[in-house]
Amino acid sequence: MPGSDPLAQTMDVPGAHLYYQRQGAGPLLVMIGSPMDNAGFAGLARALADRYTVVTYDPRGIGHSTREDATQDVTPEQQADDVHRLLSALGAEPAHVFGSSGGAVVGLALVTAHPGQVRTLVAHEPPVIELLPDREQVRAQIQDIYDTYRADGADKAMAEFMVQAGLGEVPGQEAGAPHWEPSPEQLATMRTATEMFLGHLLRPTTNYRPDVEALRASPARIVVAAGATSKGQLAHRSAVTLADRLGTPVAVFPGDHAGFATLPEQCALVLDQVLTQVT
Numbered sequence: 350m351p352g353s354d355p356l357a358q359t360m361d362v363p364g365a366h367l368y369y370q371r372q373g374a375g376p377l378l379v380m381i382g383s384p385m386d387n388a389g390f391a392g393l394a395r396a397l398a399d400r401y402t403v404v405t406y407d408p409r410g411i412g413h414s415t416r417e418d419a420t421q422d423v424t425p426e427q428q429a430d431d432v433h434r435l436l437s438a439l440g441a442e443p444a445h446v447f448g449s450s451g452g453a454v455v456g457l458a459l460v461t462a463h464p465g466q467v468r469t470l471v472a473h474e475p476p477v478i479e480l481l482p483d484r485e486q487v488r489a490q491i492q493d494i495y496d497t498y499r500a501d502g503a504d505k506a507m508a509e510f511m512v513q514a515g516l517g518e519v520p521g522q523e524a525g526a527p528h529w530e531p532s533p534e535q536l537a538t539m540r541t542a543t544e545m546f547l548g549h550l551l552r553p554t555t556n557y558r559p560d561v562e563a564l565r566a567s568p569a570r571i572v573v574a575a576g577a578t579s580k581g582q583l584a585h586r587s588a589v590t591l592a593d594r595l596g597t598p599v600a601v602f603p604g605d606h607a608g609f610a611t612l613p614e615q616c617a618l619v620l621d622q623v624l625t626q627v628t
Contacts, residue, residue: 355394355405359413362434368413369406369435373398376468377444378624379436380405383428383451383554384546386412392613393447393620400621401445406435408455410545423545424553425451429458436466443468443569445624449609450474450584451554460569461560467569469624474575474584474606476514477591479558487583491555498547506547515582516606561594572600572623579605 355372370387372394378401380390387405394403407414408428416423432455436444445468448456453475460467478487490513498506564571573592579585584606592599600623602608603615 360435360438362409362431364418365409365416365431366414367406367409367431367435369404370394371402371404371439373401373403375399375401376624377402377404377436377439377442379403379432379444379446381408381428381432381446381448381452381455383408383425383455384411384542384550385450385452386414386542388412389607389610393609393617396613396617397621401624404435404439406432408452410549411542422549422553425454425458425557426462428455429462432459433463433466436463442466445469445471447471447609447620448473448475450476450606451550454554454557454559457559457564457571458557460567460571461563464567464569467567469570469572471572471574471600471620471623472588472591473602473609474579474582474588475559475573475591476555476584477557477559477587478555478583480561480590480594481587488555491551495547495552503543503547507543510547510551514584514606515579559591559594561591565595571595571597573597574600574602574623576605576608577601577603578608582606 355370357370359366359368378397380394380403382389386407390405394405397403409416409423409431436442443466446456453472454477456470456472457475460470478484481487494506494510494513497509573588573595575585575588589599602619604612609616
């Protein structure tokens with residue numbers, strides 16, 4: 350059965366060695382997370398592998414992917430160049446791209462730099478805080494998280510980040526609404542990426558300001574998505590603001606910021622509908 354056994358592969362890019370998995374058959378669909386590795390998309394990828402050739406990967410410095418200089422920050426533009434090289438190696442263009450959170454920011458940078466490589470970008474809750482009216486306050490909060498990390502360590506900084514990002518129950522949210530609660534296995538994986546996220550990804554990702562005019566002029570179709578139960582959270586607010594700037598509606602996906610992981614079958618149905626929609 351197509352997609353039942355993902356094929357693991359690796360490739361070299363400038364300054365890093367990337368790990369990725371490929372499964373299924375059909376149009377190419379690349380899934381991007383940051384700081385999440387490919388495992389976070391496992392359920393969604395399986396659910397779509399009967400209709401798409403699904404590629405998931407570990408960003409440089411995350412999971413099985415390595416980088417040569419572990420002291421430098423990693424920007425969305427650098428990650429976008431990695432994905433550009435991965436797409437070029439796959440030899441199938443243009444591709445559908447589903448990016449979530451920081452991965453959605455990478456997707457925006459990819460479309461800006463290499464618009465011809467992307468057929469449709471579904472940007473799920475990108476934290477593009479530079480578009481928010483309260484960006485100075487949010488920027489200061491993120492700097493405080495970084496300062497906490499440097500002074501007091503990852504655990505305290507991550508607790509502060511979760512509160513600031515609103516990842517959990519939201520006041521006024523329907524009681525019992527599904528929200529992301531990492532499994533013990535996911536928590537163990539996340540711990541290995543925490544240092545990378547807090548030290549080298551958080552600030553560059555949230556400092557990224559999308560080139561709205563370039564995105565509007567791009568031949569790639571851009572769909573901004575948000576979770577049905579994450580209203581009020583930082584990334585949801587950013588997504589709504591970006592969609593408004595692009596003049597497009599927000600595609601609503603089941604669940605919250607990580608609905609694709611907790612509700613993969615339901616999200617697969619919506620993602621397939623978005624990708625096959627005739628515009």
